[in-house]
Amino acid sequence: MKESLQHTTISLPVMEHFYTLQGEGYHQGRAAYFIRLGGCDVGCVWCDVKDSWETDKHPKYSIEYLINQVKKTSAEMVVITGGEPLMHNLDELTEEFQTAGLKTHIETSGAHPLSGQWDWICLSPKKFKAPLKPILHLAHELKVVIFNQSDFDWAKNMLLLFLQPANCTCNLNGIKPHK
Numbered sequence: 001m002k003e004s005l006q007h008t009t010i011s012l013p014v015m016e017h018f019y020t021l022q023g024e025g026y027h028q029g030r031a032a033y034f035i036r037l038g039g040c041d042v043g044c045v046w047c048d049v050k051d052s053w054e055t056d057k058h059p060k061y062s063i064e065y066l067i068n069q070v071k072k073t074s075a076e077m078v079v080i081t082g083g084e085p086l087m088h089n090l091d092e093l094t095e096e097f098q099t100a101g102l103k104t105h106i107e108t109s110g111a112h113p114l115s116g117q118w119d120w121i122c123l124s125p126k127k128f129k130a131p132l133k134p135i136l137h138l139a140h141e142l143k144v145v146i147f148n149q150s151d152f153d154w155a156k157n158m159l160l161l162f163l164q165p166a167n168c169t170c171n172l173n174g175i176k177p178h179k
């Protein structure tokens, strides 16, 4: 198993970066600039971006270059995804992006320590490498990929163990809201 790549970064391996609409979750439909970082050790069997797994096969871009690319578009928010973006220390990246007036969003499995300053954290935990507990209390949004019954059972257990939606009036398949 690879260790976290936590270190101060001047440049980061990028598999792809592009301007689009956020297609999922709370911010669905908003203009966003996606940056898909290389590197992932979570190993989801159904992963549709396996090309992202190897960190070294992707070109490295400076933070300044990435900000310039975003600034050519109308995007006000940047979505850092992967791969597993938290395999990298993202303190410097998020500081520079926020200084440039951009909102910083991340999509992560939570399997590595959280770094960076985030306006929005989308946690997408995977049963192949469980999320670290601290991020469970910091995430703004939870996204669980359900591929089979086993995934659903695992997700239900996670909800029961960790999430306490105090004001939620919904009832997720028998999971009663916390009171």
Ligand code: SF4
Binding pocket: 040, 041, 042, 043, 044, 046, 047, 048, 049, 050, 052, 082, 083, 084, 109, 126
């Ligand atoms: S965490 Fe994401 S990139 Fe990594 S294996 Fe799972 S689906 Fe693929």
